Amino acid sequence: MADINDTKLRQEVLNLFQYIERLRSEVATMSKAEDNATAFDDMSVQLDAIVSATEEATNSILSASESISGDAMALQDETDPKKTREIADRISQNTMTIMEACSFQDLTGQRVSKIVSSVKFVEDRVNQMIELWGREEIEALGAEMKPCEDDDPDKKLLNGPQLAGEAISQDDIDALFD
Numbered sequence: 001m002a003d004i005n006d007t008k009l010r011q012e013v014l015n016l017f018q019y020i021e022r023l024r025s026e027v028a029t030m031s032k033a034e035d036n037a038t039a040f041d042d043m044s045v046q047l048d049a050i051v052s053a054t055e056e057a058t059n060s061i062l063s064a065s066e067s068i069s070g071d072a073m074a075l076q077d078e079t080d081p082k083k084t085r086e087i088a089d090r091i092s093q094n095t096m097t098i099m100e101a102c103s104f105q106d107l108t109g110q111r112v113s114k115i116v117s118s119v120k121f122v123e124d125r126v127n128q129m130i131e132l133w134g135r136e137e138i139e140a141l142g143a144e145m146k147p148c149e150d151d152d153p154d155k156k157l158l159n160g161p162q163l164a165g166e167a168i169s170q171d172d173i174d175a176l177f178d
Contacts, residue, residue, distance in 0.1 A: 022132050043118050046111040053104045060101035064094040 068091050075087045 043115050046115050050108050050111050053108055057101040057104040061098050064097040064101070068094045 071087045071091045071094070075084065075091075078084045078087060
């Protein structure tokens with residue numbers, strides 16, 4: 001009887017060792033550095049760059065639009081052909097500035113694609129670890145755990161813009177006041 005128990009114990013220890021090695025391999029894959037950055041490290045840098053590019057583009061567009069508006073007003077009252085030409089040139093230049101500022105979308109799209117790729121990579125690794133551990137066991141642990149408390153009471157209000165089809169329509173909002 002002792003031999004059977006020893007054999008079962010050794011088998012369980014071996015199974016546990018193999019399981020830990022597979023988990024270690026999955027974690028190592030997640031944290032593997034590429035160009036001295038893990039999949040996690042680069043995401044915040046890319047998001048910061050998106051925010052910065054969006055801010056710069058917005059400021060350029062608003063400034064150029066304001067200038068065009070002023071020039072359009074000045075053009076209405078201008079009778080000197082030379083000055084009219086100068087105003088038209090400024091309007092044309094500001095229009096070009098707006099188009100250049102809008103081109104930030106291409107770079108932003110590339111950065112977002114990098115982030116999405118990193119998130120998918122992490123998601124695949126987490127799903128692989130869940131499969132290794134056992135989905136039922138993970139779900140049971142999740143049911144036992146309390147959600148992390150966030151110190152920011154306003155965080156639940158910061159949902160950002162709604163996705164298409166998920167937002168409350170203006171008609172729904174108007175109906176509340178009828």
